[in-house]
Amino acid sequence: PQVLLTVFIPILVFVSAWTVHGHLLWRQIWQVLWLAFPAVIISAGLTAAFVKYALPYRWSWLLCLLLGSILSLTDPVATVALLKELGVSESLSTLVEAVSLFNDGSAFVLFLMFLGAVEGDELTAGDVPVMFIRASLGGPAIGFVLGLAAAQALRLIVNDALAEITLTLVMCYSTWLVAENTPIHVSGVLAVVVMGLTLSRHGRPFVSPSVQGFMDDFWNLLEFCTNTVIFFVAGIIIV
Structure with missing residues (x-):
């Protein structure tokens, strides 16, 4: 499972962050943060209470909270497709996509905390907010720094599709690995989210015009292949 996470999750998270409408996201950032962090905690807690x-x-509270953290994840694919079909505003579609993007990271942090507790790690009520805040702030900090570094690197590359695309791919995995292997255990998902958003905002203008189309096609293809493999593997496991 760890290998699958390391191979597939960074790609899916980065693609979503790279393609989201940045200017609309920043206009709604406070709504996004509220729905992606406090609302996720509330949702996980209410779900756990319902199950309990x-x-x-007759599950323990830890098992109920673990299930609550899983069910608090959202999948915006069908929702966003329906919203676009109905012709709703771009800002609403962006809000749904952005909330899901950060929601993946925050819910994943909760899941890992409660999973560790279920498996025997010491976890008190006071540890939960401390660990959540540490993981939620440390990951974005790493992602922001690496995103700025990648944006500056893109400035130095001109009309080299291979180098520019390779840089984004390397930064995608590097950010995940750096965040996941820090001693303070920060969120790799949130690190990649913020790195992708930062690189999209500050680095996309430096992508060569002749490369932009190739880069978007590359990441779209990679996303499609990744989703296909994930569903294929999931089907094999279930069967």
């Missing part, structure tokens, strides 16, 4: 008291499973 309304369902006849």
Whole structure:
């Protein structure tokens, strides 16, 4: 599972961050942050309480919270497609996509914390907010720094499709690996999210015009292949 996470998750997260409408995102950043962090915690807690008291499973609170963190994840693909089909505003579609992007990171942090506790790690009530804040702030900090560095590197490359595309791919995985292997255990997902957003905002203008189309096609193809492999592997596991 760790290999699958390391190979596939950075690609999917980076593509979403790279293609989101940056100017609309920053105009709605406070709504995005509220829905992606406090709202996720509330959702996970309410789901855990429902499972604990309304369902006849007699699970411990840790198991209920673990399930709550899983169910608090959102998948915007069908929703965004429907919104576009109905002709709603671009800002609403961007809000849904951006919330899902950050939601993936925040819910993943909660999931890892509760999974560790279920597997025997010491976890007190006071540890949860501390670990969540540390993982949620440390990852974006790493992503922001590496995103700026990648943007500056793009300035030095002119009309070299191979070098420019390779740079984005290397930064995608490098950000994930750096964040996941820090001693303070920050979120690799959030690091890649912020790196992608930062690189899109500050680095996309430096992508050579002749390369822009190739780069978008490359990442779209990589996203398609990744999703295909994930569903194929999931189908094999289920069957």
